[in-house]
Amino acid sequence: MLRNEGEFLVLSMYAALMAHMDSSAKDANASNPLRSDMDRAHTGRERIPVSVHPTSSAASRAVAAEIAALLRERASQGRMAVLGLATGSTPQGVYDELVRMHREDGLSFRNAITFNLDEYWPMQQEELQSYRRFMQEHLFAHIDIDPTNIHIPDGTCSQDQVADFCTQYESAIRAAGGIDLQILGIGRTGHVGFNEPGSPRDSRTRLITLDRVTRMDAASDFFGERNVPRRAITMGVGTILDARRVLLVAFGEHKSAIVREAVEGAISPSVAASFLQEHPNARFILDPASSAALTRFSTPWLLGPIEDFGLAWDKSTTKRAVIWLARTLGKPVLKLVEEDYNEHGLQPLLASRGDAYDINIEVFRALQRTITGWPGGKRDDAKSAFPKRVVVFSPHPDDDVISMGGTFIRLCDQGHEVHVAYQTSGNIAVWDDSALRHLDFLREFAGAFPQLGREFTERLEANIETFIATKKPGAVDTVELQKVKALIRRSEARAGARWSGVRPEHIHFLDLPFYETGRVRKNPLGADDLRITCDLLRTVQPHQIYAAGDLSDPHGTHRTCLAAIVQSLAALRAEPAERAWLDTCETWLYRGAWQEWAPEEIEMAVPLSPDEVIRKRFAIFKHESQKDTPVFPGASDTREFWQRAEDRNRATAVAYDRLGLAEYEAIEGFVRMDPPRVT
Numbered sequence: 236m237l238r239n240e241g242e243f244l245v246l247s248m249y250a251a252l253m254a255h256m257d258s259s260a261k262d263a264n265a266s267n268p269l270r271s272d273m274d275r276a277h278t279g280r281e282r283i284p285v286s287v288h289p290t291s292s293a294a295s296r297a298v299a300a301e302i303a304a305l306l307r308e309r310a311s312q313g314r315m316a317v318l319g320l321a322t323g324s325t326p327q328g329v330y331d332e333l334v335r336m337h338r339e340d341g342l343s344f345r346n347a348i349t350f351n352l353d354e355y356w357p358m359q360q361e362e363l364q365s366y367r368r369f370m371q372e373h374l375f376a377h378i379d380i381d382p383t384n385i386h387i388p389d390g391t392c393s394q395d396q397v398a399d400f401c402t403q404y405e406s407a408i409r410a411a412g413g414i415d416l417q418i419l420g421i422g423r424t425g426h427v428g429f430n431e432p433g434s435p436r437d438s439r440t441r442l443i444t445l446d447r448v449t450r451m452d453a454a455s456d457f458f459g460e461r462n463v464p465r466r467a468i469t470m471g472v473g474t475i476l477d478a479r480r481v482l483l484v485a486f487g488e489h490k491s492a493i494v495r496e497a498v499e500g501a502i503s504p505s506v507a508a509s510f511l512q513e514h515p516n517a518r519f520i521l522d523p524a525s526s527a528a529l530t531r532f533s534t535p536w537l538l539g540p541i542e543d544f545g546l547a548w549d550k551s552t553t554k555r556a557v558i559w560l561a562r563t564l565g566k567p568v569l570k571l572v573e574e575d576y577n578e579h580g581l582q583p584l585l586a587s588r589g590d591a592y593d594i595n596i597e598v599f600r601a602l603q604r605t606i607t608g609w610p611g612g613k614r615d616d617a618k619s620a621f622p623k624r625v626v627v628f629s630p631h632p633d634d635d636v637i638s639m640g641g642t643f644i645r646l647c648d649q650g651h652e653v654h655v656a657y658q659t660s661g662n663i664a665v666w667d668d669s670a671l672r673h674l675d676f677l678r679e680f681a682g683a684f685p686q687l688g689r690e691f692t693e694r695l696e697a698n699i700e701t702f703i704a705t706k707k708p709g710a711v712d713t714v715e716l717q718k719v720k721a722l723i724r725r726s727e728a729r730a731g732a733r734w735s736g737v738r739p740e741h742i743h744f745l746d747l748p749f750y751e752t753g754r755v756r757k758n759p760l761g762a763d764d765l766r767i768t769c770d771l772l773r774t775v776q777p778h779q780i781y782a783a784g785d786l787s788d789p790h791g792t793h794r795t796c797l798a799a800i801v802q803s804l805a806a807l808r809a810e811p812a813e814r815a816w817l818d819t820c821e822t823w824l825y826r827g828a829w830q831e832w833a834p835e836e837i838e839m840a841v842p843l844s845p846d847e848v849i850r851k852r853f854a855i856f857k858h859e860s861q862k863d864t865p866v867f868p869g870a871s872d873t874r875e876f877w878q879r880a881e882d883r884n885r886a887t888a889v890a891y892d893r894l895g896l897a898e899y900e901a902i903e904g905f906v907r908m909d910p911p912r913v914t
Contacts, residue, residue: 280499280530280538282512283519287532291486291522295328298418298482298520302333303342305416310346315384317348317408319417319475320374321428322366324791325484326418330374337378344380348411350404351387352419352428353469356397356442358390363709363754364456365390388440388468401440401468408474417478421485424448425493425506429469432505436513438471456756462708472510481517483508488830491528494521498529534559536580548587550601556581557598558835558894567895568599602896605840610642610905611651611779620819622651623778626771630783630796631661632728633858636735637876638785638827640851641843641884642903647736654741654775655732657725658768658796659750662712665720667703669860673723674699711753721746723860730857734850743771749795760795760802768803776816780804784824784832784906797824801908823905831883834890837904843884845900852877 288294302318309316320326336342354366361368367387375385386407392400408414419427424446430438431446444466445453454460475481485494497508498519511517526532535544536556546552560579561568573591576582588594612619625646629635635643635655646653674696681692699716706712712720725744732742747764749757772780782800783793804822807813823839826832843851855877856862863875874882884901892898 283498283514283517285498285519285521285526285529287521287523287526289523292328294484294486294520294522295326296332298326298329298484299332299336301482302329302416302418303336303340306342306344306347309415310343315346315348315411317350317411317413317415319414319470319478320349320351320370321418321420321484322351322353322369323420325420325486327373329418329484333374334377344378347380348384349380349386350408350411350414350470352475353467354388354390355464356388356390356392356466356468358464360391363711363756390468392468397442397468401442404440404470405474408477414478415480417475417481419475419481419483419508421483421490421493421497421508422449423452423489423493425497425508427472427475427483427508427511429467430472430475430507432507434472434507435504436476436510437473439474440468440470442466443469457709459708472507476510476514479516481511481514482520483511483517484520485525486522488524488527490525494519494525495528495530534580536583540583548584550597553584553588553594554598554601555835556584557594558602561894562890565893567893568602569595569895571595599895602834602891602894605837606842606891606896606902607839608645608842609649610839610841611646611649614650620778622649624775625651625653625779625781626775626777627653627655627781628783628796628800629655629657629728630793631659631664632657632724633661633731633855633861633876634783634785634793636731636851636854636858637880638783639781639825639903639905640735640854640880641847641901642781642825642841642905644735644847644850644854645841652741653737654743654771654777655728655737656743656745656771657728658745658747658799659792660717660721660744660746661724662717662720662751663753664865665723665860667706667716669723670699670716670719671703673719717751717753724858727858727860731854734854734857745771747796747799749799750792757792757795760798764799765803765806768799769807772803772807773813776813777820778816780820780822781905782822782824782908783826784908785826785829822908824908825903825905827880827883827903831887832904832906834887834894834904836906837887838907839905840887840891841903841905842888842897842899843901843903848881848884848901852881855880 286294286297288297305316305318333342337344351366351370355364358365367390370385370387375382386404388404389400421427424432426432426434426446426449429443429445429449431443431449434443445464450460450463450465453463457463483497493506493508497506497511500506500509502509502512511519523532531538531544534556535541535546538544541548541552557568557571560575560581561571563579564571564575566575571591573585576585576591584594585591611623611625612621614621627635627639627643635657643653643655677692678696695715698713699719702713702716728744729739729742733739745767747767749760749764752758780800782797784797785793800822804817808817858876861876865876881901884903887902887904888899891902
């Protein structure tokens with residue numbers, strides 16, 4: 236069972252990929268109406284109805300169920316249902332569920348007419364990044380829809396044809412009777428479709444120039460920002476608002492800030508999604524992570540009694556409120572006074588828990604207890620095994636040192652048996668130039684040792700060099716080139732692990748099959764991925780597991796890798812022979828590559844000295860193919876990964892210092908995750 240609301244919030248971020256956890260999440264949700272599917276009027280500062288589901292998979296099923304209900308209702312009336320569809324990772328779960336309903340429940344799409352929101356321009360239909368291809372692969376090829384009823388903006392139009400095409404697209408929507416149900420995602424700039432900041436309310440289908448943030452976010456799909464088209468064809472804001480019903484779906488912590496702005500902020504052309512506040516039948520469909528910044532979740536005490544939100548002034552809520560108050564006022568926790576509480580909506584906390592001094596002490600001590608220089612436990616602790624067997628799971632070959640390099644090094648220095656498991660090859664994140672440089676080394680190496688023979692290396696060189704010379708942006712690498720890039724990442728990972736103190740026999744390359752598509756879009760998690768993960772865990776039987784909880788990576792690998800771990804642990808718990816070590820195994824989630832845990836979330840804080848920060852930096856430097864300009868920099872953050880990690884670790888240390896704790900050079904934060912146990 237989940238121990239508290241804080242743990243539920245952590246687990247719920249990942250449960251979209253963990254179907255076996257859905258029932259546990261729902262059970263925990265029964266006592267927490269904040270995290271339920273709230274089909275009721277929005278509350279507080281929200282200017283548009285919002286439903287928050289316990290998991291993103293539950294949200295996807297709810298959206299799919301609404302589409303299915305519309306299709307069946309219209310079929311019973313002998314009428315067509317007109318759907319507005321979106322592309323990307325967010326609606327993919329909806330389409331997966333619709334395909335399942337078609338195959339298993341007999342849901343028919345023969346009476347469906349579809350209009351997609353947008354398409355890059357120019358864009359050939361067969362290209363990997365084509366939205367037409369996306370829709371075909373994820374939905375249309377698997378259902379019984381009439382192909383003549385499918386409408387997608389045409390990225391192959393010549394420039395002098397685009398205006399006429401857009402006019403015809405609008406006419407086709409009107410001829411179909413208008414859109415009955417429009418599905419939307421939301422970009423980090425608040426765009427819906429490709430309606431970038433500045434799009435007017437009455438805009439219609441048109442060619443638009445993409446914002447740089449949008450292009451940065453799309454860079455992973457195109458193997459670099461320079462390959463992303465600068466323009467796209469999109470339905471306009473007015474076209475979207477004409478739909479009879481609109482569902483905007485958003486998942487993940489990286490969407491929380493813009494969701495809050497669209498839902499609670501003023502209507503503005505700078506945030507196109509905010510125009511949905513004017514729609515009579517629109518709703519945001521969220522998971523807990525994307526809803527976290529809404530006032531009723533982040534600071535519910537500002538809206539009235541927290542009991543109205545299913546909360547109580549327990550230790551978790553108290554800690555969150557007091558840290559918020561201290562950071563709002565720029566005061567250490569122990570310097571807060573009753574007037575501070577009263578003037579900032581926290582008088583009910585005083586009434587419930589006592590005077591400010593006692594509350595301050597409780598929260599300060601809770602923060603103090605998170606700090607430890609012994610992440611694996613001390614040698615003289617009679618209650619804990621020493622040395623511990625530790626498995627550090629790294630989704631990509633550098634996440635271990637980027638996100639928890641200081642703790643990684645310390646665990647080794649303190650004598651624990653540390654294993655590192657690189658879950659994927661990371662081969663798509665290597666520049667072609669880097670592969671050519673290593674081929675140069677191979678050529679020189681073979682020349683220096685002629686007794687090894689040259690025939691094979693010459694064929695390999697010719698194959699790869701010819702391919703790279705004619706390669707189109709975003710094209711899938713040949714198998715040979717993929718292997719070369721994987722070996723580059725593997726050699727760098729070994730160097731980083733050795734620098735950190737890991738013994739060579741404890742370095743594991745899992746090469747999970749889901750990743751090996753050669754494309755940014757990966758396969759679903761499969762049985763082989765779980766078998767490989769389970770085999771490692773059975774062999775090591777760790778006392779501690781460290782896994783990535785940093786889920787905003789550009790192409791979702793972190794999410795899938797965490798799902799592999801959690802599903803494997805759940806499977807192992809069903810095996811009586813594995814129960815003994817599992818019952819004593821702790822699982823810790825790290826961040827750092829894309830964001831950091833907040834002080835109110837952290838359950839273990841490992842402080843780093845200046846020397847340890849330098850050691851961590853050099854461990855990251857071992858990953859030379861990711862140095863300077865990585866293939867997938869993510870978001871619009873131009874800093875190198877070592878700079879991001881250091882800045883975030885230092886920011887955590889500063890946050891602790893300003894709350895009144897000791898002043899450290901840097902801190903790596905972790906959150907505990909205890910998967911459900913088999914009873």
